[in-house]
Amino acid sequence: MKISWKAMEVVTAAATGLIGAVVCYGSLENGIAWNSSGPEPGYFPFGIGCLIMLGSVGTMVQALMKRSAAPVTASATGGEIVDDDEPFMDTRGFRTVALFFLPIVAMAAISVWLGLYIGMALYIFYAMRVAAGFRTSTSLLTAAIVVAVNFIVFEKLFMVPLLKGPILEYFGIY
The missing domain is CATH 1.10.287 (Helix Hairpins)
Structure with a gap:
């Protein structure tokens, strides 16, 4: 088609x-x-x-x-x-879109059980490391920085609590 x-x-x-x-x-x-x-x-x-x-x-x-x-x-x-x-879009273009879209769906599903911050970190790491080919250290650092900035902006500055999940609650971050 x-x-x-x-x-x-x-x-x-x-x-x-x-x-x-x-x-x-x-x-x-x-x-x-x-x-x-x-x-x-x-x-x-x-x-x-x-x-x-x-x-x-x-x-x-x-x-x-x-x-x-x-x-x-x-x-x-x-x-x-x-x-x-x-x-x-050709087959290659569809594959590229799928490499980024399907993990977003997975992030939404993971966020329900593990919280938005864990889901966000996993998605950013995947997108950078697997889909885009960045080094593991760069991907981990970027994921950590993005999650930290989002936590500060939403939880501290705007005082809007986002879904945390059981892992962050276990560490007392709620």
Whole structure:
């Protein structure tokens, strides 16, 4: 099955438009008007949702107005000129995407049982060491730094507790 660049642009625009609509709909539950103390909680997210939908409409219009025979510039290819009739992704490209996407799914599953920080560390280590080929020490150090920064930002600065899991609770980090 061949998927063209144009088809992917239309599908992506539709998907981001749907995300924008969901954001707008969720904002309506919190109120999007101004009250006596200022904007209601849904005011800012509603505006962002509208901007997302506007950008999606613009992208879809551009994609639909392209002629199939004309070459188009695709940002996903690093700016090189691609014919719209060329397939969007070949087998090698699919393998590359799968090497990064499937571990994200695994990270989500692992995070439920072991906590978000452990899942994040394992994913970053895998992505750097296995998928990208960095040295083990570089991968471990980067994973540790990213987890530490996220812990400080969310737990200490924003005071938003994230899922820790049994390992961190065992060490008294909760």
